[in-house]
Amino acid sequence: MFFNSLDFAIFLPIVFFLYWFVFNKNLKLQNLFLLAASYVFYAWWDWRFLFLLFFTATADFFIGKQLDKTEKLSKRKILLYLSLTFNLGVLGFFKYFNFFIKNFSTAFSLFGHPIHFTGISIILPAGISFYTFQSLSYTIDIYKKQIKPSNTIIDFLAFVSFFPHLVAGPIMRASTLLPQFKVKRSFNYESAKDGLRQILWGLFKKMVVADNLAYYVDNIFGHYEQFNGTTLIFGAVFFAYQVYADFSAYSDIASGTAKLFSFRLITNFKVPYFSRDVAEYWRRNHISLTTWFRDYLYIPLGGSQGSTFKMIGNILIIFIVSGFWHGANWTFIIWGLLNAIYIIPLLLLKTNRKHLDTVAQGKLFPSIKEMFQMAFTFCLIAFGLIWFRSVDISHAIGYIKILFHPSLLFESGITGFEFTTPLLLVFILLEWIQREKEHVFDLVKLPIYARWFIYLLTIFVIIYIGKYENQAFIYFQF
Numbered sequence: 116m117f118f119n120s121l122d123f124a125i126f127l128p129i130v131f132f133l134y135w136f137v138f139n140k141n142l143k144l145q146n147l148f149l150l151a152a153s154y155v156f157y158a159w160w161d162w163r164f165l166f167l168l169f170f171t172a173t174a175d176f177f178i179g180k181q182l183d184k185t186e187k188l189s190k191r192k193i194l195l196y197l198s199l200t201f202n203l204g205v206l207g208f209f210k211y212f213n214f215f216i217k218n219f220s221t222a223f224s225l226f227g228h229p230i231h232f233t234g235i236s237i238i239l240p241a242g243i244s245f246y247t248f249q250s251l252s253y254t255i256d257i258y259k260k261q262i263k264p265s266n267t268i269i270d271f272l273a274f275v276s277f278f279p280h281l282v283a284g285p286i287m288r289a290s291t292l293l294p295q296f297k298v299k300r301s302f303n304y305e306s307a308k309d310g311l312r313q314i315l316w317g318l319f320k321k322m323v324v325a326d327n328l329a330y331y332v333d334n335i336f337g338h339y340e341q342f343n344g345t346t347l348i349f350g351a352v353f354f355a356y357q358v359y360a361d362f363s364a365y366s367d368i369a370s371g372t373a374k375l376f377s378f379r380l381i382t383n384f385k386v387p388y389f390s391r392d393v394a395e396y397w398r399r400n401h402i403s404l405t406t407w408f409r410d411y412l413y414i415p416l417g418g419s420q421g422s423t424f425k426m427i428g429n430i431l432i433i434f435i436v437s438g439f440w441h442g443a444n445w446t447f448i449i450w451g452l453l454n455a456i457y458i459i460p461l462l463l464l465k466t467n468r469k470h471l472d473t474v475a476q477g478k479l480f481p482s483i484k485e486m487f488q489m490a491f492t493f494c495l496i497a498f499g500l501i502w503f504r505s506v507d508i509s510h511a512i513g514y515i516k517i518l519f520h521p522s523l524l525f526e527s528g529i530t531g532f533e534f535t536t537p538l539l540l541v542f543i544l545l546e547w548i549q550r551e552k553e554h555v556f557d558l559v560k561l562p563i564y565a566r567w568f569i570y571l572l573t574i575f576v577i578i579y580i581g582k583y584e585n586q587a588f589i590y591f592q593f
Contacts, residue, residue, distance in 0.1 A: 116156050116159040116160065117587060117588070118317070118318075118321070118365065118368045118369075118372075118588075119318060119321050119322055119586075122159065126155075126156065127372065127375075130152045131375055131376070133148060134148060134149070134152075134376055135302055139302075142298075142299050142300075143267075143269065145300070146267075146269050146270055146273045146296050147269050147273075149273045149277065149278075149296075149376070150269055150272050150273040150276065152278060153273065153276040153277055153278035153281060154168075154169075154276060156278035156281065157241070157242075157276065157278070157281060157282075160241050160282075161238070161240070161241070164238075164240040164241070164243075167205065167240055167243075168240075168246060168275070168276060169272070171201075171202060171205060171246070171247065171250055171275075172246075172250055172271065172272050172275040172276065173268070173272070174198070174201055175198055175202070175250045175251070175253055175254050175271075175275075176264075176265065176268050176271045176272070178194050178197060178198045178254050179253060179254050179257045179264035179265070179271075180264050181194055182194050182195070182254065182257045182258055182264070183257060183263065183264045191258055194254075194258070195254060195255065195258045198251065198254040198255075199251065202247050202250060202251050203247075203251075205243075205247070206243055206244065206247045208237075209237055209238075209239055209240055209243060210239060210243065210244070210442075210443055211439075211443045212237060213237065213443065214443030214444070239592065241282050241591055242281050242282035242283065242591075244440060245280075245281070245282065245283060245284045245286055246275055246276070246281060248286050248404075248407055249275060249286050249287055249288075249289075250275050251411075252286075252288050252289065252407065252411065253271075253275075253289040253293075255411055256288070256289060256290060261290065262289055262290050262293075265289075265293060270293065270296040270297060271293070273296055274287075274289065274292055274293045274296055277292070277373075277378070278372075279368075279369040279370070279372040279373045279376075279378075279380070280366075280369040280370075280373070280380055282365075282588075282591060283362070283365045283366075283369075283588055283590040283591060284365075284366065284369070284383060284401075284403050284404070284590070285366055285369070285370075285380055285381050285383040285402070285403035286403040286404060286407055287380060287381065287403070291381065292378070292380070295378050295379070300376070300377040300378075301377065302377065303374075303377055306374045306377065307374060307375050309371075309374060309557070310370075310371040310372065310373070310374030310375045311371065311375070312371070312554070312556040312557070312558075312570070313367050313368070313370055313371030313374070313553075313554045313556065314367070314368050314371035314372060315371075315556060315570060315573055315574070316367055316371075316554050316555050316556040316573075317363075317364040317365070317366075317367030317368035317371060318364070318368065318577055318581075319364075319573050319576065319577055319581075320360040320361070320363060320364035320367065320542070321360070321361060321364035321365070321368075321588070322577055322581030322582055322583075323538070323576055323577055323580050323581045323582075324356070324357075324360040324364075324538065324539070324542050325356075325357050325358075325360040325361035325364060325589075326361075326581070326582035326584075326586050327535060327538060327580065327582065328353045328354070328356060328357040328360070328535060328539070329357055329361075329582075329586065331349070331350070331353050331535060332350060332353050332354045332357050332504070335347065335349065335350030335353070336350055336354070336504055336505070336510075336514070339510075339513065339514045339517060340513065340517070342517070343517070343520070344517055344518050344519065344520050344521070347514060347517055347518040348518065350514075351497045351498070351500065351501050351518070352497055353535070353539070354497075354500055354501075354504050355388075355493070355496060355497040355500050356388075356539055356542070356543075357589075358500065358503070358504075358589055359384070359387065359388065359400075360542065361588055361589045361590075362384075362401070362588070362589060362590050363383070363384040364588070365588045365590065366380075366382075366383035366384055367554055370382070370383075370554075381402065381403060382402065382553060383401060383402050383403050384399065384400060384401070384402065385398075385399040385402070385473075386399060386473075386546050386547075386550045387399040387400035388489070388493055388496075388543075388546075389473075389474050389489055389546075389547065389550055390470070390474075390489065390492050391469075391470045391474060391485060391488035391489055391492060392461055392466070392467075392469070392470060392488065392492055393454065393457040393458050393461065393492060393495060393496070394458055394461045394462075394466075394467035394468070394469075394470075395469075395470040395471075395492075396492055396496060397454070397458070398471075404437070404440070405437075408433050408436065408437055409433075412432070412433055412436065413429055413430075413432075413433045416429045416432060416433075417429055419462065423463065426462060427459055427462075430455050430458060430459055430462065431452070431455045433455075434451040434452065434454050434455035434458075435448055435451045435452055435455065436451070437451050437454075438450050438451020438452065438454075439451070441503070442592070444507070445507070445508055446502045446503065446505050446506075446507060446508060446510075446511055447502075447503065449502045449508070449511070450499050450500070450502040450503045453498075453499040453502065454499055457495050457499075473550055473551050474489065474550070476551065501514055501515060501518075538580075556569070556570075556573075
């Protein structure tokens with residue numbers, strides 16, 4: 116079920132009404148209802164994978180209980196490895212089986228021993244990368260004795276499958292979200308209003324910005340040989356904003372929806388394209404995944420401690436794994452490697468934590484230096500995203516060759532930019548003005564008539580400019 120669908124527009128009010136007016140007297144029933152609603156939400160896409168979601172979460176629930184009962188280190192390690200093997204095994208089969216089979220066959224062929232493996236048709240379960248990592252963090256945190264296991268399986272299953280963030284995050288830690296299922300929740304009018312505002316902003320980003328950009332991105336990347344370098348620059352810039360607007364829209368709608376039920380999700384994006392270096396970008400972009408890899412992979416590997424060689428190795432590992440998390444394609448691995456190369460000089464120069472505040476904080480305009488820093492950082496990110504968007508390595512190389520061809524100086528070879536470019540500039544301007552807020556529609560300081568004018572104008576724009584093809588969110592494929 117897509118957030119930008121009529122199905123969800125009907126589903127959400129029904130769940131909201133039953134949650135607050137039928138099941139609000141009993142916390143256990145309320146959590147059970149949320150679990151049922153979340154399973155309906157997930158099964159709407161493909162009911163067969165509901166069993167996979169259930170068994171994955173159930174396995175980690177009982178492993179967590181056993182981890183809490185035993186103090187013997189060897190047994191605790193066995194239980195942890197069991198959780199890791201089960202979760203990553205399931206993820207690996209559905210997401211990477213054909214990738215490994217194909218590359219295994221290719222490797223043998225290179226050494227003169229061709230073998231032929233036939234891949235199998237595998238449907239990737241929606242959200243598997245997200246809920247697998249969320250469930251895994253639960254058992255890892257219990258193993259590290261940072262949290263206690265849930266005593267109620269309904270609460271835990273509801274935590275793993277909570278429908279607002281189930282399919283594309285943010286990846287919530289048990290220490291943050293699970294306790295919210297343990298306490299009685301009362302309706303918060305102000306929080307619900309803010310949730311609706313955030314949902315509206317998310318729908319604008321998805322249906323107006325991302326989906327309008329998608330038309331040109333698909334055309335340019337799909338037929339890049341037909342265009343000149345100028346057009347391909349537009350394609351790279353448009354895709355950078357498409358993937359950001361699309362994914363952050365999902366996070367906004369998820370967070371806003373959670374607020375309607377008196378839950379709080381973490382902020383997953385903090386205007387990453389206003390970053391002054393790549394390290395700052397990764398502190399502001401897809402925060403839940405970045406911090407997951409930091410806490411569960413980078414730090415256990417030693418982080419920035421030890422020799423320079425080891426630190427560089429740890430950075431390479433975390434970004435390559437991050438790229439591989441996104442998909443079974445060498446283009447994602449190269450994208451991850453590029454980001455590692457971007458960030459290593461900052462670590463060596465110890466400037467990776469130079470920009471911890473919001474750019475031009477408290478000011479209307481950035482300095483000239485900050486403008487160049489943001490522009491340069493964006494160019495690096497957009498170049499990397501060419502690999503992210505490309506079908507394969509040859510596609511990316513072909514695109515980049517034309518991008519840097521002398522045709523870069525020619526006029527764009529595609530029409531429609533006269534509408535899309537101003538739309539994108541308006542989006543960037545709105546984000547800049549509200550860059551220190553949780554979301555753009557945090558407008559409580561404006562007079563009520565000004566706020567309602569903005570909301571109604573946004574609804575009007577969504578109706579008349581938004582796309583209604585129920586185009587899936589990009590991160591559904593991950």
